[in-house]
Amino acid sequence: MHTIKHQKARSLYPTFERKAPGADVSHYCPGCGHGTVHNLIAEAIDDLGIQDRTIFCSPVGCSVFAYYYFDVGNIQCAHGRAPAVASAIRRTNEEAIVISYQGDGDLAGIGMSQIVHAANRGENITVFFINNAIYGMTGGQMAPTTILGQKTVTTPEGRNAANEGFPIGMAEIISSLQAPVFIERVSLANAAKVMKARMAIRKALRNQVDKKGFSFVEILSPCPVNWKMTAVEARRWLENNLEPVFPVGNLRDLPKGPFDRVDKKKVARISNKKILEILGVGEEEVHAGTVQLQEEQNIKIAGFGGQGVLSTGILLANCAIAEGLKTTWLPSYGAEMRGGTANASINISHTTIGSPIVSFPNVLMVMNLPSLDAFEDTVRPGGAIYVNSSLAPRKVRREDVAAYHIPVSDMANNLGAIQSASVILLTVYALVSGAITIETLQKVIPLSIKRKNLVDLNMRAIEAGIAWYGENC
Amino acid sequence: MGLEEKNFIEINPKRCKGCAACIVACPHGCIEIGSEINQMGYQFARFAVRKCIACGLCFYTCPEFGAITVYKKPRKGA
Ligand SMILES: Cc1ncc(C[n+]2csc(CCOP(=O)(O)OP(=O)(O)O)c2C)c(N)n1
Ligand code: SF4
Ligand code: SF4
Ligand code: SF4
Numbered sequence: 092m093h094t095i096k097h098q099k100a101r102s103l104y105p106t107f108e109r110k111a112p113g114a115d116v117s118h119y120c121p122g123c124g125h126g127t128v129h130n131l132i133a134e135a136i137d138d139l140g141i142q143d144r145t146i147f148c149s150p151v152g153c154s155v156f157a158y159y160y161f162d163v164g165n166i167q168c169a170h171g172r173a174p175a176v177a178s179a180i181r182r183t184n185e186e187a188i189v190i191s192y193q194g195d196g197d198l199a200g201i202g203m204s205q206i207v208h209a210a211n212r213g214e215n216i217t218v219f220f221i222n223n224a225i226y227g228m229t230g231g232q233m234a235p236t237t238i239l240g241q242k243t244v245t246t247p248e249g250r251n252a253a254n255e256g257f258p259i260g261m262a263e264i265i266s267s268l269q270a271p272v273f274i275e276r277v278s279l280a281n282a283a284k285v286m287k288a289r290m291a292i293r294k295a296l297r298n299q300v301d302k303k304g305f306s307f308v309e310i311l312s313p314c315p316v317n318w319k320m321t322a323v324e325a326r327r328w329l330e331n332n333l334e335p336v337f338p339v340g341n342l343r344d345l346p347k348g349p350f351d352r353v354d355k356k357k358v359a360r361i362s363n364k365k366i367l368e369i370l371g372v373g374e375e376e377v378h379a380g381t382v383q384l385q386e387e388q389n390i391k392i393a394g395f396g397g398q399g400v401l402s403t404g405i406l407l408a409n410c411a412i413a414e415g416l417k418t419t420w421l422p423s424y425g426a427e428m429r430g431g432t433a434n435a436s437i438n439i440s441h442t443t444i445g446s447p448i449v450s451f452p453n454v455l456m457v458m459n460l461p462s463l464d465a466f467e468d469t470v471r472p473g474g475a476i477y478v479n480s481s482l483a484p485r486k487v488r489r490e491d492v493a494a495y496h497i498p499v500s501d502m503a504n505n506l507g508a509i510q511s512a513s514v515i516l517l518t519v520y521a522l523v524s525g526a527i528t529i530e531t532l533q534k535v536i537p538l539s540i541k542r543k544n545l546v547d548l549n550m551r552a553i554e555a556g557i558a559w560y561g562e563n564c
Numbered sequence: 565m566g567l568e569e570k571n572f573i574e575i576n577p578k579r580c581k582g583c584a585a586c587i588v589a590c591p592h593g594c595i596e597i598g599s600e601i602n603q604m605g606y607q608f609a610r611f612a613v614r615k616c617i618a619c620g621l622c623f624y625t626c627p628e629f630g631a632i633t634v635y636k637k638p639r640k641g642a
Contacts (some may be wrong), residue, residue, distance in 0.1 A: 094569075094638075095635060096620060096635065097632070098617075122585055122612060124627065279625075282589035282591075285624050563594060
């Protein structure tokens, strides 16, 4: 009986159903190096037994569709950002094996800073850098790694250093940093070199399994179509032209990284108490922990820049922290910080919050008419809208939400504290919803506002809000 | 001698794009481009010369997924 010695890796799907038509073949051009590297990575994943915990971060570029093929966890990242995405996964999932797979436009062009900083932090991830000296996907423009004299769509006369600068050696740049443990440049020019590439790829992944740190493999890879050659010619051209500029070989292979991220004790951690102090919440002084939310609060506060919309959002989030609740605060503002529009998204919950974004709030607080016009329709049925009726003269049109029209700008003006208008709105919200208590609001304000007279004005604003609630609700 | 006594490779016509990278990779000149065309319009490669040593160089060089499978002959006496 014959035995199978080499066959398609299990970490690649049997057929590629997401890629139609032609679910048996890749989407790559005939002879493209990407497929060869995919096969090598997939074999290493099989052999290391890490298929069920591998997360493959694919780039923008021809390999954008790597998730058609790899039967592992997949994330398709924004252009050049795969190392940042990989870092985030690394920091939040200790067991994941994280691969950042990138082309030269992606890694050395738009993503240059991402890769340098991920490498500099020594993230325990594995980066496969496919250097084909050109932008493949977009039709053959010059890449940072295009060699001098190389003709591309954007260097029709050949790359000229005086005009476009010199080709960038990424492996050398990475090896100028202290943190990486493994750096190697390999080539797909011929079968013997493919076997060396295979070894480097395996090593770079094994390092991560062993929690050694940042491993980087640069792979010189043919792009026959954009080089305008056959697959065989492209491999020869690669050997004769790319390899002299980008010498293959190992640049670093350390037994262990310069620091041990795995051992948490060695990483200075900031205490929760310290974080609360920095945020101006002062846990010990306020922590109430008595609030029971009816439902998770997904809040949008919107108005002109300068109306205190963003800081009122922070105040609300800080109160939620003081109540012992989970919260997020996400600001959004136009280019003009003053006079333009601004809004803040705040979530308050008893359980972990998945995303800070609030697209469909159940609470809307608007400080002006444009904000009411912009966000009224996004409020979920059964939600509540709090309107600064001084500046938004019309009524809420929705009938499936609760509406509160409060002339907070006029009220604040009467107090001589126009800036505190949004605090009045917040006070009414607190009383109606019960999501935060007035007591907490009164305790948190002095922790985040340093000027005594402003604290007093805000306290008077809270009183005004309480009075309005008493008369109208 | 039949295939049963020799190493051989199988090239899946549906998965091959006829790029010829494997032909250059093979140290024993075992592979050639055939005359037939597959459903995708590629003139696919085929195993032709039975001097294969099951080294896998064609397999590792090929950019397609599962286009080549390498079989090793039975060990003597097995
Ligand atoms: C933010 C952004 N800018 C530009 C593009 C256009 N774009 C798509 S792929 C690409 C370059 C890909 O080149 P490379 O990283 O070398 O990968 P290859 O296609 O050669 O594998 C560019 C510039 C984009 N998709 N997104
Ligand atoms: S354009 Fe180049 S890099 Fe992209 S699939 Fe084709 S050969 Fe590969
Ligand atoms: S390398 Fe693969 S795709 Fe190219 S001709 Fe050989 S078997 Fe076909
Ligand atoms: S396994 Fe080796 S000898 Fe056999 S066909 Fe492939 S490259 Fe040639």
